[in-house]
Amino acid sequence: MNQQQAAVESEVESSAVEHFHQHLRCHAVGRINAIPARDLVEALDLGESGDRILRLLAHKANEEGLLVCTGNDGYYIPTSPDEVSETTGRLRSQAVKMIERANHLEEISRRYFQRQATQLPLMG
Numbered sequence: 001m002n003q004q005q006a007a008v009e010s011e012v013e014s015s016a017v018e019h020f021h022q023h024l025r026c027h028a029v030g031r032i033n034a035i036p037a038r039d040l041v042e043a044l045d046l047g048e049s050g051d052r053i054l055r056l057l058a059h060k061a062n063e064e065g066l067l068v069c070t071g072n073d074g075y076y077i078p079t080s081p082d083e084v085s086e087t088t089g090r091l092r093s094q095a096v097k098m099i100e101r102a103n104h105l106e107e108i109s110r111r112y113f114q115r116q117a118t119q120l121p122l123m124g
Contacts, residue, residue: 017060021068023044069084
């Protein structure tokens, strides 16, 4: 974890998670009422690192056993298992794509550095 990430995490206390969750319970129950990230950042006065803090708030809320879902429309409290399934399906799809990207990057790296090693002049 770098210093910037540590600073963002330190800003997210349990009270901030509860405040975030309470805001969603009051204003964003059900996917149809999802609040876009930019609006939540402003409403919660999260500042310059707001998007990152918002993602961390949602993650920590889930870690604490609070249901918070995200989607293309924003953040919300789900009202059905189907709404949760939409979020978990999207998360799984993103995870698969990230693993595929990592595998591809490793393959490119192997080819690049193998080719580079064969082209290096011999020191003598």
